[in-house]
Amino acid sequence: MKFVYRLAFASLILFTACKKEKTWDVDVKEQTVQLKIQDISADFFNDTIPLTTLRQNYPFFFDAKTPDATWEKQRREKTELSIYGQSKKVFGDFTQLNSALTPMFQRYQHYFPEYKLPTIYTYSSGLQNLDYPVMYSQQAGLMFIAMDAYLGPKSKLYDSIGVERYMRVNMDINRLPAQSVDAIANNIVTFSPRNQQFIDKMIYEGKKLILQDALLTDTPDEYKMGYTPQQIQWCIANEGQIWNFFVEQNYVFSSDASLQKRFLSVAPFSKFNNEIEQESPGRIAAWIGWQIIRNYLKENPKVELKALLEDMDGAKIFKDSKYKPALEGDNTTNYTTKSINGETYHFIK
Structure with a gap:
């Protein structure tokens, strides 16, 4: 009923x-x-x-x-x-x-x-x-x-x-x-309807996730994203390739509304329209936006949380983040791990 x-x-x-x-x-x-x-x-x-x-x-x-x-x-x-x-x-x-x-x-x-x-x-x-x-x-x-x-x-x-x-x-x-x-x-977390580029939407999702970093300091990234440990590991291992795909497809500054459903909506996997998509978790662009914000705060550590969550320009945040993950490389050094109920979970350092 x-x-x-x-x-x-x-x-x-x-x-x-x-x-x-x-x-x-x-x-x-x-x-x-x-x-x-x-x-x-x-x-x-x-x-x-x-x-x-x-x-x-x-x-x-x-x-x-x-x-x-x-x-x-x-x-x-x-x-x-x-x-x-x-x-x-x-x-x-x-x-x-x-x-x-x-x-x-x-x-x-x-x-x-x-x-x-x-x-x-x-x-x-x-x-x-x-x-x-x-x-x-x-x-x-x-x-x-x-x-x-x-x-x-x-x-x-x-x-x-x-x-x-x-x-x-x-x-x-x-x-x-x-x-x-x-x-x-x-x-x-504020978001202006004027900001319709893909980077704006990624940054918005990254801001929401950074609030979880601030309020849940002892919580693994898996819980914050709604992922399994295997899905977080996939993201870490493929971060450079994911970002390179967005750049090569000219998605970063695109206003194509379909990108929201493909890469930001809750789903069993993200829609890359290629052979890797079913290996990926849904909302992959939210995870990328999160890494951009984390990088931004490394480069701008004096920025206050409240100011960050306000309607700051997504393109400027991206530029100031100096985000450029290596196409090939091991990003696991940015994380510590902890076993919870027999599963290995990830915590950002």
Whole structure:
């Protein structure tokens, strides 16, 4: 059954819508963070709570055009209750979620002291919000987390609706902080619609990813990109060839809108239209944009994070980054690795 409050959430969000000199190792011990986490679904599926009370407590949760009878039926639907039950097994009493998000929000307060901490609402979407499991509005001070998007890549519920393998990589609670920062970045990193060149879009995605570097200093690059370790390794090994392809095809300063879908959209692989494409991960140009920004900060270590995330000219950032990866070479020296659950993950030095 389609979750009818999905539109209400979306509307709320849309309309409120390295050199040693540069380091993200800042002292945030003085940043006091007490997160407020509320489980909407705990109340929604408690049929002893009147619907009128739910509407008063969670006005953003309900689509006003939906009849009360539809809501009442949904509150008792066995499938919906089962999905929520499995979600609660993963999240428990939210202690793990609180512990995972608190350090990130300490850094958030450090870099953006003028922004208030959001109230965090968790909910079960009935498997409807798997594409965008975290939504954030800085203006409204709200964050929404679809718990059923983190049941684990091997969840039988995902089998039942045919969730593709490349999407399941992120469906792990350990990857939730990275997706939370991505939702924040979508809301606070500025982008001018006038900037339609491919380099502008790469730089924009790179800025969003650099926010993850700043707020998630102990998180592997795989989590930040939504990649597997093998995909990050492929990117590192082929960085020069990827960039050379963009240059040779005259894509860098192109305004061809199709490049967005081919190289920046979430997909099982990037569309090179040659024999290597299915070896590549999706969003490869976002990863390149990230390396450009990282290089820019090496060359310009005094640039403040907030200034970088504003609408700085993408072409100028690219020029000042002096980005030119070697066509043939080993870039693994820029990374340290760490084993997590038997897999080797990558961390930028």
